[in-house]
Amino acid sequence: MSEIYAKFCIRHEGFTLNVNLTLPAAGITVLFGHSGSGKTTCLRSMAGLEEFEHSYFSIGDDIWQDSERSLFVPTHKRQLGYVFQESGLFPHLSVNDNLLFGFKRIPESERKISLDSMTKLMGIEHLLERMPHQLSGGEKQRIAIARALLTSPRLLLMDEPLSALDMKRKQEILPYLEKLRSELSIPIVYVTHSVQELARLADHVVVFENGSIIVSDQANKVMSDPRFESVFGSEVGSIFDTTVLEHREHNITALDANGVTILAPKHIGDTGERYRCRILASDVSISLREPVDTSMLNRLPVEIIDIRQPQIPNGHELLVLQFDNGQRLLANLTAKSCHDLELAVGKKVWCQIKSVALS
Structure with a gap:
């Protein structure tokens, strides 16, 4: 090329x-x-x-x-x-x-x-x-x-x-x-x-x-590189290029992001069509165990591979999460939550995604 x-x-x-x-x-x-x-x-x-x-x-x-x-x-x-x-x-x-x-x-x-x-x-x-x-x-x-x-x-x-x-x-x-x-x-x-x-x-x-x-x-x-958090500010997050996998009950669309399934709360496209997902770091939360009895559609196992503290302390930390296929997701958590959950690099946890923006 x-x-x-x-x-x-x-x-x-x-x-x-x-x-x-x-x-x-x-x-x-x-x-x-x-x-x-x-x-x-x-x-x-x-x-x-x-x-x-x-x-x-x-x-x-x-x-x-x-x-x-x-x-x-x-x-x-x-x-x-x-x-x-x-x-x-x-x-x-x-x-x-x-x-x-x-x-x-x-x-x-x-x-x-x-x-x-x-x-x-x-x-x-x-x-x-x-x-x-x-x-x-x-x-x-x-x-x-x-x-x-x-x-x-x-x-x-x-x-x-x-x-x-x-x-x-x-x-x-x-x-x-x-x-x-x-x-x-x-x-x-x-x-x-x-x-x-x-x-x-x-x-x-x-x-x-x-x-x-x-x-x-x-x-x-x-x-999805935490080094550039200061560049994107409050809009820091991750993007995934996905393919429509299937349509499920209750108007849910399953999207395939290179082996990771992301659920979207609406009926979109035909099977095989491509969509880009954007997930803000502020829309990701962490649980030590698989969440149950929760309204969040996306609950996925990940590993923490990095924890970044801002140059100017603001009470938050940026976590770099990795799926089994190597794709990365950012999560913005309070320093208190990181401390209370004893989060550390190498720890395997569950992430919950509050919102998925599609295009």
Whole structure:
């Protein structure tokens, strides 16, 4: 599989950004970090919107930037799509004409996706005759994404595309972004400071802090690593990619997470369909014995493999739990509970999961 390679050393206006990344040229890579951490500058450098003295950027065999050879391919000649925080639709053109604007400029032999299939994928068939002022914020962003993809890019860059939307519109558009990941082979680099977006979308995650990269790895590994508790704060937790195993009585769906069965309190999907589960550390509790007479659906045996205390004591400890198959789950417990239960590394216990978020 081809890879994306980015190396940028940027110093300007009191800010330094050091990037040396090798990323998978497939799925969604999320650049995550607080405002001012360097993630958007990195994305703009990938797009060729920033040119610096020490830089290199390539995707597969295509080199778009190499300062040592004085090579710089300008943005308009890079085979990429870019989606900004604002949709940037042409106000005087209908939705259909906005979509055709870039599509018509791509030779037929180079088109990777048709107009019809893209409008269906993004759920915008009924909007084609409307003007931009007649659209909601979520609809505008779906059309902006479709327009970018209709240029048949080798790479899609997205700079906080949901940040200008309210929560309702964000929830409306996230399923469409998940469909892009599963149905298209175009790699996506996605900038956000939202843990929810990261948890739902990311295959790979790069965490930025003060212009440096503190980790670049698979999303499920990063989110279940206790070293990054301070990065995710109260939203620290674990993600599991699961498959629908079966439907049970009382509207229960059993999901298979690589040998671990997780129960969801609703009927979802068909057998074999894939869902991502997110479990917050604050939604996991511990029992020394198998719980009985409890309302919690998920009661699973685990082993404690690490106990982390925060750098600044706050009365809580973060436990790293491991299933028999090696998958990890985080649990946030009070220090008193850990003391009273005599919890220690190597101890086998039962975890109870209060809530499972599905996407």
